[in-house]
Amino acid sequence: MREIGRKATYSIVVLHLVGWLIISLSSILFIPPELGYDGRLLLYRFSVPFVLAVAFYIAHFVLTPLLFYRHRRWFFLASLLLIVLLLPLLQHMHELIHLREEQLGWMPPEIPGAHPVPHMFSRFVFRDIVSLLLSVMVGTFSQMSIHGYQLEAQRQEMEKQRTRDELENLRFQIRPHFLLNTLNNIYALIAFNPQKALLDLSGLSRSMLYGMKTNSIPIKEEIQFLTDYINLMRLRLNDTVELKVNFDIDPNADVHVAPYVFITLVENAFKHGISSTRPSFIHINITAGKNQMTCAIDNSNYPKDLTDKSGHGIGLMQVERRLKLAYGKQYEWLRGVDEKTNTYYSKILIYDTEMRDYR
Numbered sequence: 001m002r003e004i005g006r007k008a009t010y011s012i013v014v015l016h017l018v019g020w021l022i023i024s025l026s027s028i029l030f031i032p033p034e035l036g037y038d039g040r041l042l043l044y045r046f047s048v049p050f051v052l053a054v055a056f057y058i059a060h061f062v063l064t065p066l067l068f069y070r071h072r073r074w075f076f077l078a079s080l081l082l083i084v085l086l087l088p089l090l091q092h093m094h095e096l097i098h099l100r101e102e103q104l105g106w107m108p109p110e111i112p113g114a115h116p117v118p119h120m121f122s123r124f125v126f127r128d129i130v131s132l133l134l135s136v137m138v139g140t141f142s143q144m145s146i147h148g149y150q151l152e153a154q155r156q157e158m159e160k161q162r163t164r165d166e167l168e169n170l171r172f173q174i175r176p177h178f179l180l181n182t183l184n185n186i187y188a189l190i191a192f193n194p195q196k197a198l199l200d201l202s203g204l205s206r207s208m209l210y211g212m213k214t215n216s217i218p219i220k221e222e223i224q225f226l227t228d229y230i231n232l233m234r235l236r237l238n239d240t241v242e243l244k245v246n247f248d249i250d251p252n253a254d255v256h257v258a259p260y261v262f263i264t265l266v267e268n269a270f271k272h273g274i275s276s277t278r279p280s281f282i283h284i285n286i287t288a289g290k291n292q293m294t295c296a297i298d299n300s301n302y303p304k305d306l307t308d309k310s311g312h313g314i315g316l317m318q319v320e321r322r323l324k325l326a327y328g329k330q331y332e333w334l335r336g337v338d339e340k341t342n343t344y345y346s347k348i349l350i351y352d353t354e355m356r357d358y359r
Helices: 007-028 039-067 072-102 119-183 184-193 194-210 219-236 263-273 314-327
Strands: 241-249 281-289 294-301 331-338 343-350
Touching: 039 072, 039 119, 072 119, 119 314, 194 219, 194 294, 194 314, 219 241, 219 263, 219 281, 263 281, 263 294, 263 343, 314 331, 314 343
Parallel strands: 241 281
Antiparallel strands: 281 294, 294 343, 331 343
C-alpha cells in the first residue's frame, strides 16, 4: 500500500469503509418491521457481511499477491478451498438468523407452489456460494487494479528518472559548449578591455559551473546571466552593429525556467549575426508573465562557412531536446531565415511558467 502513495491509500481505505458500511446497513433493511430492532438479530445479520469481508480480504491481501501472478493454478485451488471453508460458517450465520426470527415469532410467508425444505436448502447453499465467489472475485480484481496502478506509477517514475538524467546530461553538455564559444572570442575581448573581459568571463564560468544543480531556476537568474553575457559581448561590437535588448518580467509572477535554455540562442545571435564589414543588428526580447514567457531573437544572417568547426547546430539540437524534456507540449519554437531581409528569427513561447524541478 505504501507504493501507491498516501493520498491513494486514504482514498482506498475510505472506499472500503463506505462499501462495507453500505453492505452492512443494507442487511438491516431486510429485517421484517414487526420484529423491531433486536440486538441479537442485528448481530447475526452483521455477521454475514463480516464473513464476506473475510473472503474479500484473504483474496485481496493473501491469495492474489502470493499466488495469482506466479502460480495461477494454485490460486484458483486456494480460492476454491477458501469458499469451501467459509461456506459452512456463512450457512451457520443464516441458520442463526432464521432461528432468531422464529424465536421472535416471525415466520417467512409461504410461497405458493414452494418445494420441500431440501430444495430450499440447496437454493440457500447456491446463494451463499455465489456470495462468497463474488467476494473473492472482487477482492482479486481490486488487488489487480492496485497492482496495475503500482506498475504504471513505477513506469512513470522510471520515465521521469530517465528524463531527469537526460536533462542533467544535457545541462552538463552546455558547459563545454558555452566555454568553447566564449574562448573563441577571448582574444578579441581581451584586446578591447582585458580586465573587464577576464572578470566577466570568470563570473559567467562560475555561474555556469555551479548554477545548474536543478532543472528549473527563477527567470530572474536566467535574465541576470544573459545580461552579464550580453554586456561581455558588447566589448567587441562596433558602431555598425545595432543591439537592442528588452527584458520585461512581471515582478508579481513567480516564473521559473529551465536553466540557461536561452543562452545558446543569444550566443548564436552574436556568432552568426555580426559582420565585420556590413551593417548588422541583434534584437533580443524576453518577456514573462503568469501565463506565458517568450524569448524572441532577431539578427542579421551572416552564417559561418564550412571551415568554422565551432560546432554550429549542436547547441540548437540540445536546446530543442531540453525544451521537449522540460516542457513536453507546453512550448512552441518558431525559427528560420527571412530571405527578403536576410534575417534569422527565433521565437520560443513557453506556457509552463510555474515550472519547478522536474517531477
